[in-house]
Amino acid sequence: xxxxxxxxxxxxxxxxxxxxxxxxxxxxxxxxxxxxxxxxxxxxxxxxxxxxxxxxxxxxxxxxxxxxxxxxxxxxxxxxxxxxxxxxxxxxxxxxxxxxxxxxxxxxxxxxxxxxxxxxxxxxxxxxxxxxxxxxxxxxxxxxxxxxxxxxxxxxxxxxxxxxxxxxxxxxxxxxxxxxxxxxxxxxxxxxxxxxxxxxxxxxxxxxxxxxxxxxxxxxxxxxxxxxxxxx
Ligand SMILES: C[S@@+](CC[C@H](N)C(=O)[O-])C[C@H]1O[C@@H](n2cnc3c(N)ncnc32)[C@H](O)[C@@H]1O
Numbered sequence: 001x002x003x004x005x006x007x008x009x010x011x012x013x014x015x016x017x018x019x020x021x022x023x024x025x026x027x028x029x030x031x032x033x034x035x036x037x038x039x040x041x042x043x044x045x046x047x048x049x050x051x052x053x054x055x056x057x058x059x060x061x062x063x064x065x066x067x068x069x070x071x072x073x074x075x076x077x078x079x080x081x082x083x084x085x086x087x088x089x090x091x092x093x094x095x096x097x098x099x100x101x102x103x104x105x106x107x108x109x110x111x112x113x114x115x116x117x118x119x120x121x122x123x124x125x126x127x128x129x130x131x132x133x134x135x136x137x138x139x140x141x142x143x144x145x146x147x148x149x150x151x152x153x154x155x156x157x158x159x160x161x162x163x164x165x166x167x168x169x170x171x172x173x174x175x176x177x178x179x180x181x182x183x184x185x186x187x188x189x190x191x192x193x194x195x196x197x198x199x200x201x202x203x204x205x206x207x208x209x210x211x212x213x214x215x216x217x218x219x220x221x222x223x224x225x226x227x228x229x230x231x232x
Contacts, residue, residue: 001105001156002032004074004082005145006067007112008049010035012142022149025159033149034074038062041069050115059116067111067122074109082107084128085148087141088117091130094148096171098131102148103155110148112141178221180213 005013013035017026025031042049043065050060075081083105092098102108111128123130133144153159160166170178183194197209
């Protein structure tokens with residue numbers, strides 16, 4: 001899979017992309033990730049990429065010229081254009097289903113915003129898939145892009161050592177349950193014991209217990225979840 005990341009802060013990705021899972025996936029050729037600086041497509045000696053909003057208001061907006069030129073250049077580098085994702089708080093909210101949808105693409109192009117975001121004509125010209133990683137505001141799209149790269153990379157065949165572990169993770173599989181409690185050594189810690197069933201060696205009982213625990217954990221999460229505020 002190929003992922004292009006378009007950002008004003010390419011240095012932020014250096015150590016992230018060398019991390020154990022992603023570093024290995026890249027050296028083994030499973031993932032090809034390329035980071036491009038949007039500022040390289042700005043004009044003039046100051047290479048200006050942002051300006052004040054018409055009509056007033058706080059902060060600066062990303063100008064359409066450099067952003068659109070950068071996206072077009074990156075799209076033209078490969079035979080087939082990538083699926084263009086714009087990171088923005090108002091986009092569709094990322095969840096495991098959306099991660100799976102993105103992981104099915106052959107190529108992703110992730111566009112990171114900064115400052116007060118993008119001039120509307122970036123949206124209107126490029127028609128990106130607008131994605132948010134949650135209902136809160138970050139300073140830039142870089143961390144959001146890292147979230148997407150990390151979550152998608154886990155689903156690329158061969159990237160995880162143990163494919164079965166991904167299938168058993170929270171939100172995966174048909175029922176999309178969250179994972180129940182897990183235990184490792186020691187068998188007793190400060191008076192708390194590992195449930196007897198996990199030590200029984202009875203795989204059928206263990207599987208049934210785990211499923212019951214996952215259902216209970218999912219129900220608890222549903223019961224205690226505070227839904228986002230709706231418009232009045
Ligand atoms: C400070 S934010 C701009 C917020 C914008 N003025 C608004 O109110 O929607 C700057 C950039 O960070 C990124 N960003 C911030 N929060 C995000 C989120 N929840 N999900 C994805 N990207 C986000 C976007 O790329 C955005 O253009």
